[in-house]
Amino acid sequence: MIPITVVEFGTEEEELVLQVLRSGSVAQGPVVARFEEAFASLIGTKHAIAVNNGTTALVAAMEVLDLRPGDEVLTSPFTFVATLNAILEAGATATFADIDETDYNVTAATLSEALTDRTKVLLPVHLYGQAADTAPIAALARQRGLALVEDTAQSHGATVEGKAAGSFGIGTFSFYATKNLTTGEGGMITTDDDDLADRLRVLRNQGMRARYQYEVAGHNYRLTDLQAALVLPQLDRYADVVARRQANAARLSEGLSGIEGITPPAVADGRKHVWHQYTIRVDSTSGIDREAFVEHLHSEGVGAGIYYPKLVFDYDCYRGRDDVHIGTYPVAERVVREVVSLPVHPHLTSDQLDHIVAAVASAAARG
Numbered sequence: 001m002i003p004i005t006v007v008e009f010g011t012e013e014e015e016l017v018l019q020v021l022r023s024g025s026v027a028q029g030p031v032v033a034r035f036e037e038a039f040a041s042l043i044g045t046k047h048a049i050a051v052n053n054g055t056t057a058l059v060a061a062m063e064v065l066d067l068r069p070g071d072e073v074l075t076s077p078f079t080f081v082a083t084l085n086a087i088l089e090a091g092a093t094a095t096f097a098d099i100d101e102t103d104y105n106v107t108a109a110t111l112s113e114a115l116t117d118r119t120k121v122l123l124p125v126h127l128y129g130q131a132a133d134t135a136p137i138a139a140l141a142r143q144r145g146l147a148l149v150e151d152t153a154q155s156h157g158a159t160v161e162g163k164a165a166g167s168f169g170i171g172t173f174s175f176y177a178t179k180n181l182t183t184g185e186g187g188m189i190t191t192d193d194d195d196l197a198d199r200l201r202v203l204r205n206q207g208m209r210a211r212y213q214y215e216v217a218g219h220n221y222r223l224t225d226l227q228a229a230l231v232l233p234q235l236d237r238y239a240d241v242v243a244r245r246q247a248n249a250a251r252l253s254e255g256l257s258g259i260e261g262i263t264p265p266a267v268a269d270g271r272k273h274v275w276h277q278y279t280i281r282v283d284s285t286s287g288i289d290r291e292a293f294v295e296h297l298h299s300e301g302v303g304a305g306i307y308y309p310k311l312v313f314d315y316d317c318y319r320g321r322d323d324v325h326i327g328t329y330p331v332a333e334r335v336v337r338e339v340v341s342l343p344v345h346p347h348l349t350s351d352q353l354d355h356i357v358a359a360v361a362s363a364a365a366r367g
């Protein structure tokens, strides 16, 4: 089976992890600080604050906005469940705006339509490795006096007109095992705002400014030096990794163009896609049954996945809650029935890329 993700570390990671082990300082320390500095430089923000996962990054980003019960966070219905869970954990109400047909992200136009008197935060998700059209979203937030939090868990280093996703507002990132950069579990918050950065650093460490000096009821959201040691060498190699993902995506798109019923992913003008996922659409009116299509790919040894099989709120545990406002989202409702993600990771061989293309063609031909 050609897996959809491969987690593989080099000797640089092994050496740095060993160094940390032998130093005896395995909690948050100097290696986390190095990671923060390197990551702020990748995203182009003044600050980067490391936390223990991408979900807590989102929760912390919203907690420092001083939201009150009933305040609404407006996000995408087409995202991983962590986005919604973080809004609820931060004590806010989740509302949703429809997505764009081609990049699968919310837009300034869809967000505008979904604003209410209670909206306090815009929370676009940069899905699959491609940034949302973020400049107009940031402009909308400024005009309306709203905060902007960007869920960038899948899009480390993606840019719009050269500006990184996660640098328009408060950026949140994940370093879970399957993400483009990983610490096993880990997260980061990026911001240019000195005051927010300061509050986030205090919040992640039990609300403690100096020893036993507590300013807020905080959390333990700390990352460890052992985890940070895993990712520093990956950051050095990241430009090459992204280039390989881009080359793989280009090969797949070339091979898949012209297959009846299959639409390869699109990269919007001015955007750098970092290909966390390579996601095709299987046209639901073409007669191809998506479930059978994916089963055929699996039988051909292609580890295809569906991200995500349902809209984020479409589960019993979210229905009927006062803090989850569910509407209708025609584009997202169609897209969620049609997406299939194919392997695009940097370890794919030329033969494997050819095999993926051939398997998609034969799966599509079977209907």
Ligand SMILES: *Cc1c(COP(=O)(O)O)cnc(C)c1O
Residues within 6 Å of the ligand: 053, 054, 055, 056, 079, 080, 082, 083, 125, 151, 153, 154, 173, 174, 175, 176, 185, 186, 187
């Ligand atoms: C992975 C992910 C998260 C959560 O990150 P964790 O590190 O797993 O907590 C949040 N949002 C999106 C869109 C993700 O893909």
